[in-house]
Amino acid sequence: MLASGEIIRTGGKLMKDVAGYDLTKLLVGSEGTLAIITEATLKLVPPPRAKKTMLAMYRDLYGAARTVSRIIEARIIPATLEFMDNPTIRVVDDFAKLGLPLDMEAILLIEQDGDPEAVERDIALIEEICIAERADRVQVAADREEAERLLTARRSAFTALARLRPTTILEDATVPRSKIADMVLRINEIARKYNVTIATFGHAGDGNLHPTATTDARDHDEVHRVEQAFAEIFEASIELGGTITGEHGVGIVKAPYLEWKVGSAGLDMMKGIKQAFDPHRLLNPGKLFAKETRKRVVLHHE
Amino acid sequence: MLASGEIIRTGGKLMKDVAGYDLTKLLVGSEGTLAIITEATLKLVPPPRAKKTMLAMYRDLYGAARTVSRIIEARIIPATLEFMDNPTIRVVDDFAKLGLPLDMEAILLIEQDGDPEAVERDIALIEEICIAERADRVQVAADREEAERLLTARRSAFTALARLRPTTILEDATVPRSKIADMVLRINEIARKYNVTIATFGHAGDGNLHPTATTDARDHDEVHRVEQAFAEIFEASIELGGTITGEHGVGIVKAPYLEWKVGSAGLDMMKGIKQAFDPHRLLNPGKLFAKETRKRVVLHHE
Numbered sequence: 001m002l003a004s005g006e007i008i009r010t011g012g013k014l015m016k017d018v019a020g021y022d023l024t025k026l027l028v029g030s031e032g033t034l035a036i037i038t039e040a041t042l043k044l045v046p047p048p049r050a051k052k053t054m055l056a057m058y059r060d061l062y063g064a065a066r067t068v069s070r071i072i073e074a075r076i077i078p079a080t081l082e083f084m085d086n087p088t089i090r091v092v093d094d095f096a097k098l099g100l101p102l103d104m105e106a107i108l109l110i111e112q113d114g115d116p117e118a119v120e121r122d123i124a125l126i127e128e129i130c131i132a133e134r135a136d137r138v139q140v141a142a143d144r145e146e147a148e149r150l151l152t153a154r155r156s157a158f159t160a161l162a163r164l165r166p167t168t169i170l171e172d173a174t175v176p177r178s179k180i181a182d183m184v185l186r187i188n189e190i191a192r193k194y195n196v197t198i199a200t201f202g203h204a205g206d207g208n209l210h211p212t213a214t215t216d217a218r219d220h221d222e223v224h225r226v227e228q229a230f231a232e233i234f235e236a237s238i239e240l241g242g243t244i245t246g247e248h249g250v251g252i253v254k255a256p257y258l259e260w261k262v263g264s265a266g267l268d269m270m271k272g273i274k275q276a277f278d279p280h281r282l283l284n285p286g287k288l289f290a291k292e293t294r295k296r297v298v299l300h301h302e
Numbered sequence: 303m304l305a306s307g308e309i310i311r312t313g314g315k316l317m318k319d320v321a322g323y324d325l326t327k328l329l330v331g332s333e334g335t336l337a338i339i340t341e342a343t344l345k346l347v348p349p350p351r352a353k354k355t356m357l358a359m360y361r362d363l364y365g366a367a368r369t370v371s372r373i374i375e376a377r378i379i380p381a382t383l384e385f386m387d388n389p390t391i392r393v394v395d396d397f398a399k400l401g402l403p404l405d406m407e408a409i410l411l412i413e414q415d416g417d418p419e420a421v422e423r424d425i426a427l428i429e430e431i432c433i434a435e436r437a438d439r440v441q442v443a444a445d446r447e448e449a450e451r452l453l454t455a456r457r458s459a460f461t462a463l464a465r466l467r468p469t470t471i472l473e474d475a476t477v478p479r480s481k482i483a484d485m486v487l488r489i490n491e492i493a494r495k496y497n498v499t500i501a502t503f504g505h506a507g508d509g510n511l512h513p514t515a516t517t518d519a520r521d522h523d524e525v526h527r528v529e530q531a532f533a534e535i536f537e538a539s540i541e542l543g544g545t546i547t548g549e550h551g552v553g554i555v556k557a558p559y560l561e562w563k564v565g566s567a568g569l570d571m572m573k574g575i576k577q578a579f580d581p582h583r584l585l586n587p588g589k590l591f592a593k594e595t596r597k598r599v600v601l602h603h604e
Contacts (some may be wrong), residue, residue, distance in 0.1 A: 006567035013478045015508040016548035018331050019556075019563040020590060021572050025327035046377045075348045085419050117419050136446060176315040206317040246318035256319075261321040265308040269579060270323050276574025 001164040005276040012041055026273070032284035033248050048113035049265045051079070052123045053147035054140040057104045061085075063133045064106035065181030068204045071110075072177060076122045079206030080111035082154045085190045086214075088161070088199040092153050095160035100153060104136065106184075108204065109154045111147075113226055123174040157201045158212070165197075165214040167223070171230055173237040174246030177207040186236040187211045194229040196222065209248035232297045234260065255290035267293075303476045305580040314343055328575070333551050334586035350415035353381070353498040354425045355449035356366040356442040358432040359406040363387075365409035365435045367483030370506045372431045373412075376477060378424045382413035383507030384456045387486055390463070390501040390514075394455050397462035403456060406438065408486075410506065411456045413449075459503045460514070467516040469525070473532055473540040476548030489513045490536040492541075496531040498524065534599045536562065557592035569595075577587035 001007050009023035010019075027035055035283040058064040064083065071078060083093065084107045093100040100107070105184075109131070123140060130138045141147035175183045182196050184200050187209070191198040202209035211233055213226045218255045234244045244257045259267045271289060275283075303309050313319075313326035329337055366385065373380060386394065387408045395402040403410070412433070414424045425442060432440045443449035464470040468564040477485045486502055489511070493500040504511035513535055515528045536546045536559050544560045546552070561569045573591060576583075 002567060002571070004567070008565055008568040008571065010564070010568065013543060014545055014548070015479065016474055016476050016505075016510050017545040018549055018551050019545045019547050020552060020560055020568070021332055021336075021575055022327050022330070023564075023568065023571060025324050025333050026575075030323055034323075040358050063570055112473060115417070115420055118417055128581070148445065174316055179319065203318075208318050241315060243316055243319040243321045246316070247320055249320050262312070262325075263304070263310055265304060266310045266312065266322070266325065269304070269325060272578025273323055273575055274330075276578050277571060 001038055003035070003282050008035075008160060013234070016132065018058070020178060029164070029249065031071050031251065031287050033274060033288050034283065036283070048079070048119075049117075050116040050119045051111060051113040051147075052119050052140065053080075053109070053111045053150050054123060054127065054130075054138065055150045056108045056110065056135040056152070057101060057137045058106045058133075058135050059104060060134060061105045061184060062181045063135065064108055064204075065184075067108060067130055067133045069178055070133065071126055072205075073202040074125055074129065076112070076125060078110050078122070078126070078205055079113040080109060080204070082109040082201070082264045083171060083180065083184075083204035084109075084154060084157060085108070085188075085199060087159050087197070091164060091199060092156055092160045095163065096152055096156045098149075098153055101137065107153065109150065129219045132220075149179045153244070156202065157199075161199055161212050161214055165216055167217040168212060169215065169226060170210050170212045171210060171233065172202075172210055172246045172248045173233055173242060173244065174206065174208040175237055175240045175242035177205070178244065179240040180204055180207060180209070183237065183240055183242070186240075187233055190229050190236065192226040193232075196229050198229065198233075203246075206246065207242065226243075227241040228297065231257070235297055250288050252286055255286075255288055256292065256294035258288065258290070261295065303340055305337070305582065305584050310337075329552065332554065333589050335576060335590050336585065338585070350381070350417075350421075351414060352418040352421045353415040353449075354421050354442065355382075355413045355452050356425060356429065356432075356440065357452045357455070358410045358412065358441075359439040360405060360408045360410070360435075360437050361405060362408045362436060363486060364483045365437065366410055366506075367486075369410060369432055369435045369437070370482060371480055372435065373428055374507075376427055376431065377415070378427060380412050380424070380428070380457070380507055381415040382411060383505070384411040384503070385409070385486075385506035385511070386411075386503040387490075387501060388455060389499070390503045391455075393466060393501060394458055394462045397465065398454055398458045400451075400455055401438065409455065411452065413573040429490060443576055456503065458502075460512075462503055463514050463516055467518055469517045469519040471517065471528060471532070472512050472513060472514045473535065474504075474510060474512055474548045474550045475535050475544060475546065476508065476510040476601050477539055477544030478541045479507070481544065482509060482511070482541040485511060485539065485544070486544055488542075489535055492531050492534045492538065495534075496527040498528050498531050500531065500535075505548075508548065509544065512565065530599065533559070533596060537599055552590050554588055557590055558594065558596035559587075559593070560590065561595040562598065
């Protein structure tokens with residue numbers, strides 16, 4: 001439903017449709033700022049016939065990062081390819097008592113699904129890659145029960161971090177897959193610089209990291225330092241060819257950073273689209289577009 | 303490059319990016335009316351390890367159409383799923399001397415690719431479906447050479463049709479996959495009504511048909527009837543839940559029909575986007591937007 005109250009239908013069951021601009025994809029991810037979506041047709045993907053789960057642990061962060069790149073180079077697209085850094089491993093182990101080795105710099109949780117033969121072949125190849133990249137320990141789950149145990153580490157990451165301090169701020173800076181190790185090291189550096197605690201986990205297969213700050217909203221000085229740290233993390237992400245948000249959206253908090261990613265001309269085009277759809281600014285006001293773009297933390301060299 | 307001369311970068315190597323509106327997908331398929339694309343990053347898909355090709359021939363058009371639906375229901379996504387109707391079969395056989403049975407109402411050309419085991423399994427299942435749906439003849443190519451022979455029929459469809467008369471007009475009306483048989487019958491009816499020759503072939507797996515009129519541009523009366531027939535074909539396509547263009551785009555010729563598909567509110571939104579990007583209408587003028595929407599041929603019942 002448009003701001004005018006008129007109803008449009010776009011997308012649907014067609015496999016192909018190039019009649020005019022792709023309004024469907026424009027509306028998806030527009031955070032309620034262009035129209036109100038009252039009905040959606042979704043495509044269901046059949047559940048895979050087989051699934052295997054494995055964990056690989058690394059003393060060397062770059063070994064974990066190279067493993068991600070080499071899996072993709074081997075033309076394998078894992079169903080799951082999740083990453084946890086050392087601070088996350090420590091907190092998770094303390095919370096879930098999993099006996100994880102605390103001296104590891106990174107853990108990768110990897111799953112493949114699909115046809116049984118293809119899953120076996122892919123997992124065997126991924127195991128070889130992990131070993132070649134000097135993983136210290138590689139565990140392939142023998143059955144669903146063991147798989148569930150391996151999954152627990154990644155699944156409890158947010159909960160484990162959230163119980164540490166009163167306030168948890170989770171972001172979703174995303175970089176090209178090849179830049180994951182660089183980004184994790186930049187996040188660690190930035191956390192030290194501002195004297196704040198940030199643990200990082202996330203979807204390594206998508207380059208989508210979740211640097212997560214644990215802090216206390218009542219401590220205004222610390223929260224201010226967390227904010228500065230995140231601003232610098234967004235800037236680092238963009239410098240590495242990434243974005244300020246991989247999946248969460250811009251909302252209010254990241255609106256002052258949007259121009260860093262899309263440029264002033266890109267932001268003007270987005271404002272033009274907003275104006276065309278919602279000239280009276282009725283829809284989700286305050287989201288996506290900030291009164292002012294935030295000043296960059298460090299000088300940006302192109 | 304925007305109409306203003308400013309350059310924006312959108313999309314790229316990131317697997318995930320939700321920073322603002324999706325300008326990439328808005329620009330793709332905008333037919334040069336919003337910006338000039340001077341650089342593109344493409345994703346390459348690795349070639350499949352195996353491939354198999356088969357032909358299935360039907361006396362019953364609905365048998366062919368049900369085969370398409372049942373393949374999809376069986377959760378098989380064929381690499382190729384092409385359709386030719388009887389007028390196309392006749393012209394192709396006359397052109398390429400393939401010995402096709404001229405009394406068939408439809409031929410499906412089906413290919414599957416991927417891992418060898420999966421390809422074998424899928425092709426065997428598809429063959430079963432074809433036989434269950436009363437295909438008169440099913441041929442699975444034993445080797446690449448035989449596959450090439452089977453492919454010749456579909457590959458020569460356009461060439462064979464194009465040599466019949468001085469002018470060939472090929473459209474790309476697209477319907478939901480479940481409506482293919484209905485659409486082919488509607489096209490045949492419409493061709494008879496306007497006394498014009500229209501053969502239909504196309505990508506059945508996508509519901510994307512190519513009704514192709516053979517005519518003579520010098521015969522103004524006949525060309526007018528062809529135009530009227532296509533207008534009615536577009537209308538039939540929309541009535542069946544389809545679109546006026548599946549892959550070719552709107553351009554100049556289909557601009558007067560765009561509102562039939564997207565509605566007046568949808569068209570207004572598209573004009574608003576055009577206005578935001580190109581207020582002075584410098585980019586590809588005359589495309590996508592017509593001075594006037596064409597009047598519907600038949601009364602449209604919702």
